[in-house]
Structures are given as structure tokens and as C-alpha cells.
Amino acid sequence: MHRLEETWLTVSAGILIIFMFIVGYQTFAMGMGPPSNKETIDPQKVEETAPFDHPGVFKVGENKYEVVMTMEAFSFNPDDITVPKGAEVEFVLTTKDVVHGFQVAGTNINAMVTPGHIQRISQTFDEPGEYLILCNEYCGVAHQLMSTTITVN
Amino acid sequence: MAEKHLSHHSQSPEKNNNEDVNSMKGTMVSVGFVAAVIVVMWVAVFWLYMARV
Amino acid sequence: MAHALKEVFYEKPKQALGAHPEDARVSLSYLSIAFIALFIGGVLGLLQGLERAGLMQLPPWLNYYQVLTAHGILLVIVFTTTFTIGYQFANLSHSLGGLLPKVRKLAWTGLVLMVIGVALVTTTIVMGDASVLYTFYPPLAASPFFYIGLVFLVLGIWACCFGVFINYRHWRKNHPGEPAPLLAFFAMGVFTLWFFASLGVTVEVLTLIPWTLGWKETVNVLVARTLFWSFGHTLVNIWYLVATSAWYAIVPKIIGGKHFNEKLIRLVVILLVVLNIPGGFHHQIIDPGISLSIKFLHVFMSLSIAVPSLMTAFAMFHVFERTGRQKGGRGLLGWLKKLPWGDVRFLAPMIAMISFIPGGAGGIINGSNQLNQVIHNTMWVVGHFHITVGVSVVLTFFGICYWLVPYLSKRTLTKKMNKVGVIQTIIWTVGMAIMAGSMHIAGLLGDPRRTSYTTYKDHPDALSWIPYEYIFAAGATLLLVGVIIQVYAVFHMMFLSPKGVTEFPAAEPVADAAPAPLWTERWGLWVVLLLMVVAMAYVVPIVDMIVHAPPGSPPIRTW
Incomplete structure (x- = not known):
């Protein structure tokens, strides 16, 4: 793999990791995660x-x-x-x-x-x-x- | 037009011909553009999300 | 030695003489079905666009959701599937020196099964018994024949998968120590992914059939959704992998260059095959009944699919720059001007690739956990898959037609037809840009997808979306013009263009390139890795959904 390609992949993967860090921090440290409630109910009752x-x-x-x-x-x-x-x-x-x-x-x-x-x-x-x-x-x-x-x- | 302008910069094409043929500067600029689109779009939607919290 | 002779005597002449006539018939039949489906699906697309914006009222016997179901199934399943099979079998035939007779038979069997399947599915939709959209989420319950039709479609696809596996294995056995040709390698990736991706939805459909027949009272809705999306999102990535086969292995030849480092191309294929199936879970980011930690694991898995695409971006720009500079392009971006923009076989896939920049970026947003709340089930999503599937994939397919169809029909691409193709490409690009662009914006403002014309009792928010919906309709009109031109071009090249020899533009490696490494051919290992990734992604959530399942749902018909 060419050195410049490695640079590109490092930078772009780094961007994805930063995105994940931001949404992950909000989800797990600030309670801002997407709606995911686990209670259930009988749908016919x-x-x-x-x-x-x-x-x-x-x-x-x-x-x-x-x-x-x-x-x-x-x-x-x-x-x-x-x-x-x-x-x-x-x-x-x-x-x-x-x-x-x-x-x-x-x-x-x-x-x-x-x-x-x-x-x-x-x-x-x-x-x-x-x-x-x-x-x-x-x-x-x-x-x-x-x-x-x-x-x- | 743009081409003329660009070739004007590399004054002696024969001298650095080989170097220019193997250059990957354009590739890096192009993927840089890809990264910019990704970041700008993501930040825009993130900003909208935060504005609506 | 004997083997080398065999190759010279049997395989090379076949390639030199163009497509094997019997193989060409297989591919042309699939392509014909594809473009008939495109035409009908395109007409339905315009009807929807006009109805959605309130510009036209559908007659009482035709319902918006019926039209939407048919549009989705004809384009995102029938068109893409049949085109892919026609194109991939042509690639196999060309690069492996012809299809085996039994493989050809499997391909015909597949075609018959698919035609039966499509006939059953469309009949139920036309009769109004299957307005469940192409996602058919239970407890919406269509006629059992709808699901039986889907089973036939899957069986047809499997027949083709087995055909590819058999032909590939046969070639490898007869060429010990040689890696398969690049295009055949892509085909193997496509059909391997297809086979394993279809397993989940097959289980889903097989549980829905007894449920709609009344043999089983209830169904687990969440499990069904999960099985559907393990297939649904992978399917679009299969089309994308098909498109990348042309980007990597065809486009370089068309622009007069050489393809990228074959080891890295193969690595991209392997990564897409191994990582892909869990990607579908991000469609369920705002579902109840799934824990935040499982969702976050899937955010990671969804975003990891971006990595091979980021490699592709680099590879393609590098190929373009190298070729453009060899042709005398100078300076930072002078090479761009040396590319054959007037050649539809380049222009169409090039715009397709460019479209994947915002398309891929949008996908990263969709998969970014809570950011999904901003766009989920809004028009943004519709815009997203119209620039990804509708441009990145479909425009690549259109571009392929301009060499594949004349190659198969032993005709030539005339200058005039090339011009028709260029005009078609421009119309398609403009149509999609304004339609998908306005869909993205309307979605961010809250406009929901899959919804017939409504002003929600004249709520000001809903009224503010209407101008964007006019633009959807304008875009849809242009797109139907594009569809008509494309269908005309394909059938013209099939039956009317001047006879002649068209070259199969398979790209070659650079002069001093190392041969592709043999370890890339370890398909057994890739399948094991694929299954491990699937297990990692799905075992825990699906077991949880079954163990902690609420009482199930009976079939319901709300249309």
C-alpha cells in the first residue's frame, strides 16, 4: 500500500472515530441515546x-x-x-x-x-x-x- | 483556460516531466474534498440535532 | 504446458470472437427483463411524484401505496437483480472463457423462477392485496401469494448463485496456482454476499407464509424486522459492489489506462463481503426492544463498511490522475481535463462515483446513532437512496449498457448512440440532483417518507414542505424522460444498431504489476469470517428478542 494511501485511510478512519466518540459520549455519558426502551406489552390487550x-x-x-x-x-x-x-x-x-x-x-x-x-x-x-x-x-x-x-x- | 493557467505554473515541463507524471497530488486533493464533504454534511446535521435538543 | 495450449486453443479464440452466442442469450434475456421493469417502475415513479405533490389525483382504482409498493419492488429488486445477473454472467463468460452448459441451465432455471416470482408478486400488488411496500413489515399482512412469489425470486437468485460458484470452482480447478480473473473475482464476491444475505429474509418470509395462511396465530415483529434488514441493506451494498466492479475493472480501460493494484482491489471486495451483513441494523436505531449497547456495536459495524469505500475513493482518483497525466495533463488538476468526458461509457460511471461522495457521507450520518433521529423515515432517506442506488449504482449500470449490450448483440456503439447516452446521462443527473437534493432538505425539515399527498389539516410545517414536493415532481418528470431514452437506447443496441464487433473493455494491470496474491482466493475463509461477523452482530440481539419476546401480533390488513 502506498504511503499516501495509508495517510488517507488513517485520516478518514480518524474522522469516523471522532464521529463515533462524539455520539458515543452523548449516548453513554449524557443520556442522549436514541429511543430504546425495553418494556413489553401484549399488543392485543x-x-x-x-x-x-x-x-x-x-x-x-x-x-x-x-x-x-x-x-x-x-x-x-x-x-x-x-x-x-x-x-x-x-x-x-x-x-x-x-x-x-x-x-x-x-x-x-x-x-x-x-x-x-x-x-x-x-x-x-x-x-x-x-x-x-x-x-x-x-x-x-x-x-x-x-x-x-x-x-x- | 484552466489548463493553460495550471501549466503556466510548471514552467519547464520537460525537466520535471517524470516527477509530474507520477505525482499523486491531485489524488490527495480529491480525497481531501471527499473528507470535506463528509465532515461538512455530518457537522451540519449534528448542528441541527443540537439545535433541536 | 498442455494447460497453456488448451487455453490458447479453446479460451482465447472464444474471447477474440466476442461473446459466446448461448451465453449472450442468457445475459440479453436478463437485461431485457431489467429494462422492461425499469420502464414500468419509472412510470410509477412519476405517478408517485405527481400525486405526492398534490399535482395529480390517482384514479380510484389505483392507490398511492400500491404504486409505491410496485415502484419499490420493480426497481430496487427486479431491475437491479436482473441487470446484475445479466452483467455478471457476461463478465464470467468473458473472463472464464465461457459458461459451463450446466451453469447456463442454472441461469435459465433462475430466470424462469424469477419470472414466476415477479408475476405472483405483481399480480397481488395490482389486485390490491399487497400494499405493504417493499419492506412488508409485519403485522401488515399481504396475500400469501405475495410471499410465495418472493420465495420464487429468492430461489431464482440461488440458482444463479450456485451457477457462479460451480463455474468459478471449475475454472480454479483447471488452472491450479492461478488466481481467477479480476471480474470473476468480483462476481464471486457479489454472489457469495447475495447468498448469505438472503438467508435472513428467507427465514422471515417462510415464517410469514404460515402466518398469513392462518396456520400460525402470531409473529414476532421485531425479529422479522431484524431479519429483513440483515438482507435489505446488504442488498443495496450488493448493487454497490456490482457497480464498483465496473469502476475498478472496466472504467480504467475505457479511459485508456490500467487498473489499480489488484491486491488492494481484492482486499476491498473481501472487506465488503465480510463486513456487510450487520450494516442493516442501523435501520433499527430508533426501534424499541434493542439495548443502547447493541445499537452502538452496530453503529461501529455500519461505519466500518465505509472503510473499503474510502479505499475505493483513493484508488479511483489515483487511476484517473495517473491516466490523465500520461496523456499530458499537468499541474494539480490538469489530468481531469484529459479524461474522456464525451464518452458515455466513462461519463455515466464517473458521475455515479461523484454522486457516491454525498451519498456515502449521508450514509455515515444515517448510521451515527442519535443523529438518525433527525432523518429517520423522513424524505432525507428517500433522497439518500436515490443518489446512492439511483445514481451511484443505476448510472453505472446505464453506462455499462453502452458497451455490454452491443458486445452481446454483436453490434457497435455508434457516435450518435454515444451522444444519446451523454444526453441521457445529463438528464438523469439533473433530474436526480434536483429531486434528491430537495428530498434531503425537505427531510431535514420533517417531511415524512412513504406518505401520500397531505397537508396535515393545513399545518404550517406541512405546508412549508409542499414547494419542495413540487421540485420532487419536476425531478421525477425529467427522470422518466431519462428512463425512456435509456430503454430506447438499450433495445436499439440490442436489435437495430449496425452489426460489428464491440470489444469487452476489461482493464489490465500496469506493466510491472505483481500477480494477484493467491491468498485472496481463500473463499472458504472469507465465508467463515463473514459468518463470524454475522454471529457477533446478531446472536445476542436476536436471542434477546426471542427470549424477551412480547406476545406476538396477528396478521392485520389496514388498506
Whole structure:
């Protein structure tokens, strides 16, 4: 191998290692890893299983909220939710039927919600406004209508 | 046009012809461009991610 | 000695006389299917682009997701598969001195199996019984015939894999102590990877068939997704490996140069074969049920696939610079001007390679753990695979056509046809640049992929994506024009171009090059390493998904 090729591979592999170091540090030292919750649930008994037997928005601390939400083709429950400005919101999600994707446009909230699994993802909403929540995994004929909002005021 | 301009720099092509034929400077510049694209795109998306945290 | 004589008498004349007619028929048949699939898939692509932007309403009997499923399967499975087989078997026939009769038979068997498979799959899609997209994630359940069709497709691919393995082994046995020709080595890499990559999805499909027939009540959704992606991402890397075979072993000849150091080329092939299968896991970075440490291991494995591509970048630029300088290119970048930009056989693969710079960089972003949250399931991903598969791979395939088809049909590439090719390449490049470019931006703004036209109750964010969607549609229009020109060119070169002899442009090494080292031919070892990497990547997560499985899901039809 030519010396210059070795130089190139060292530099470029070094760049990849730096990328991995940055995302690895954020993941393991700062708790910023991608949504990876491991709780499970019977996908055919979602409505009878806590906490999804009572979906809703719950205040759990000083400006901290938990949103227990079920997804199904083609709706969210609860929908059109409201939280105060600066609220730290944890979404607890599951699906009653097929795979859905939970995305809030313009934020880092993006998580797959697969049947049998409970997914969790958190976000602090500092900017007031009406955020668009949408399903970003194809789930059937009216997939494009599956959306709701979260209002921050 | 660009070619003329470039050959202007190597005043005596015959003298350093051999050296020039085997040069790998262009390759290094090109892969440097590849690295720049990788870094710029990655940093841009990383910046967007951090702005949305 | 006897062996050398045999080579002179039997193999060289075959090469000199051009393609073996029976082998050519195999390749031309596969290529014909490929370009028919490209045409239909391209038309469906434009329909989608127009519907997505709200510029056109599909008739009530045709659904957006039906069109999307067919577009995906026809282009990313049928077109790429049949083109690859046609091209790779031509490479084998050329470099190994003809296909063995039984290998030819396997190739025909493969073709028949694939045609049956494609017929079953497309029928179920047309009837509206399989609007599950080409990823067919359970618990979405299509008609059982959809999955049975997929089994036929896989069986057809396996027939071709075995054909390649048999022919390769036969040649090596008859040429003891010789490494196989470079193009045959690439073919071996492609089909080895293909065979092992298809095992996971085969297991998945075989569990889905009894489930859709009602013989089995539920299915483990997460395991199915994991098995799918162990195949899905590897598949695109197989197309990429096919494209690199032309970059390394054909393009240097076309520009009048020599190929790169053969040992390093072979190392790139081996690395791509060994490292590739775990790469698919990054499609599941935001899935539940998989721990952060397993995901991070896969971030490492996904990014490691970039290394052989970084080697390729260096190798190709070096070949271009060396050739350009020998032709009198001077200064830092003067060699670039000496390259044959007006020759479509160079221009198309060159743009394909350039496109892989942002394409590969985008891939690194997609695999960078939490950065995936920014782009996952957004239009960014669609833009990403349109510049990687749609340009890096497909434009290379298009460029290959301009020498491969006339070589096989014993015709010539006319100046006029070359010009048609150059125009086609420019249209394709512009179409993809504006379509994929705007898709990347719209994705970063949140526009989701795989979604029919919607304004989400006129939400301002969704409305802000619409202008980008107009650009998707404009790009898709140009791309259909490109498809029509390409299909015309291919069939013209097959049946109408002037008769004549077209050379097979296999590149040669530099004059004083050392022969390729024999250790690169240890395919048994590469397969063992491949299986070890797969085991390292998949045993722990899959066992975990099965042991800690939630109750499974019944089949569901939501369309």
C-alpha cells in the first residue's frame, strides 16, 4: 500500500472515530441515546393494560409531564394535547395494531412504535407554538391522515 | 483556460516531466474534498440535532 | 504446458470472437427483463411524484401505496437483480472463457423462477392485496401469494448463485496456482454476499407464509424486522459492489489506462463481503426492544463498511490522475481535463462515483446513532437512496449498457448512440440532483417518507414542505424522460444498431504489476469470517428478542 494511501485511510478512519466518540459520549455519558426502551406489552390487550388503560397527559413533577399515548391506524389517543412552555415531556407510547412511527416535526422526537413494545422518548419544549405530531411509518390506506398536535403555551 | 493557467505554473515541463507524471497530488486533493464533504454534511446535521435538543 | 495450449486453443479464440452466442442469450434475456421493469417502475415513479405533490389525483382504482409498493419492488429488486445477473454472467463468460452448459441451465432455471416470482408478486400488488411496500413489515399482512412469489425470486437468485460458484470452482480447478480473473473475482464476491444475505429474509418470509395462511396465530415483529434488514441493506451494498466492479475493472480501460493494484482491489471486495451483513441494523436505531449497547456495536459495524469505500475513493482518483497525466495533463488538476468526458461509457460511471461522495457521507450520518433521529423515515432517506442506488449504482449500470449490450448483440456503439447516452446521462443527473437534493432538505425539515399527498389539516410545517414536493415532481418528470431514452437506447443496441464487433473493455494491470496474491482466493475463509461477523452482530440481539419476546401480533390488513 502506498504511503499516501495509508495517510488517507488513517485520516478518514480518524474522522469516523471522532464521529463515533462524539455520539458515543452523548449516548453513554449524557443520556442522549436514541429511543430504546425495553418494556413489553401484549399488543392485543393494550386497552386493558396499565398505563394504557388510561391514556392522557399527566403532571409528574415541577413542569414535568408524562404523555401516555396509544397509536392505531389512523389516530393518536389522546390527541391535540397541551403543555406549558418549558415543560419536560416524556411520551410513553405503544401501538394497538401495526408498526407506527412517532415524529414531532422540527424536533428530535422520532421513534418507532412496534406492536408488543412500549417506547419512551423525552423532549423539553422551550418554544411556544403548535407542533405537528405525525406517523412516519406507513400503516395503511389513510396513513397520510394520521396526525395530531401538541400545543405549547 | 484552466489548463493553460495550471501549466503556466510548471514552467519547464520537460525537466520535471517524470516527477509530474507520477505525482499523486491531485489524488490527495480529491480525497481531501471527499473528507470535506463528509465532515461538512455530518457537522451540519449534528448542528441541527443540537439545535433541536 | 498442455494447460497453456488448451487455453490458447479453446479460451482465447472464444474471447477474440466476442461473446459466446448461448451465453449472450442468457445475459440479453436478463437485461431485457431489467429494462422492461425499469420502464414500468419509472412510470410509477412519476405517478408517485405527481400525486405526492398534490399535482395529480390517482384514479380510484389505483392507490398511492400500491404504486409505491410496485415502484419499490420493480426497481430496487427486479431491475437491479436482473441487470446484475445479466452483467455478471457476461463478465464470467468473458473472463472464464465461457459458461459451463450446466451453469447456463442454472441461469435459465433462475430466470424462469424469477419470472414466476415477479408475476405472483405483481399480480397481488395490482389486485390490491399487497400494499405493504417493499419492506412488508409485519403485522401488515399481504396475500400469501405475495410471499410465495418472493420465495420464487429468492430461489431464482440461488440458482444463479450456485451457477457462479460451480463455474468459478471449475475454472480454479483447471488452472491450479492461478488466481481467477479480476471480474470473476468480483462476481464471486457479489454472489457469495447475495447468498448469505438472503438467508435472513428467507427465514422471515417462510415464517410469514404460515402466518398469513392462518396456520400460525402470531409473529414476532421485531425479529422479522431484524431479519429483513440483515438482507435489505446488504442488498443495496450488493448493487454497490456490482457497480464498483465496473469502476475498478472496466472504467480504467475505457479511459485508456490500467487498473489499480489488484491486491488492494481484492482486499476491498473481501472487506465488503465480510463486513456487510450487520450494516442493516442501523435501520433499527430508533426501534424499541434493542439495548443502547447493541445499537452502538452496530453503529461501529455500519461505519466500518465505509472503510473499503474510502479505499475505493483513493484508488479511483489515483487511476484517473495517473491516466490523465500520461496523456499530458499537468499541474494539480490538469489530468481531469484529459479524461474522456464525451464518452458515455466513462461519463455515466464517473458521475455515479461523484454522486457516491454525498451519498456515502449521508450514509455515515444515517448510521451515527442519535443523529438518525433527525432523518429517520423522513424524505432525507428517500433522497439518500436515490443518489446512492439511483445514481451511484443505476448510472453505472446505464453506462455499462453502452458497451455490454452491443458486445452481446454483436453490434457497435455508434457516435450518435454515444451522444444519446451523454444526453441521457445529463438528464438523469439533473433530474436526480434536483429531486434528491430537495428530498434531503425537505427531510431535514420533517417531511415524512412513504406518505401520500397531505397537508396535515393545513399545518404550517406541512405546508412549508409542499414547494419542495413540487421540485420532487419536476425531478421525477425529467427522470422518466431519462428512463425512456435509456430503454430506447438499450433495445436499439440490442436489435437495430449496425452489426460489428464491440470489444469487452476489461482493464489490465500496469506493466510491472505483481500477480494477484493467491491468498485472496481463500473463499472458504472469507465465508467463515463473514459468518463470524454475522454471529457477533446478531446472536445476542436476536436471542434477546426471542427470549424477551412480547406476545406476538396477528396478521392485520389496514388498506
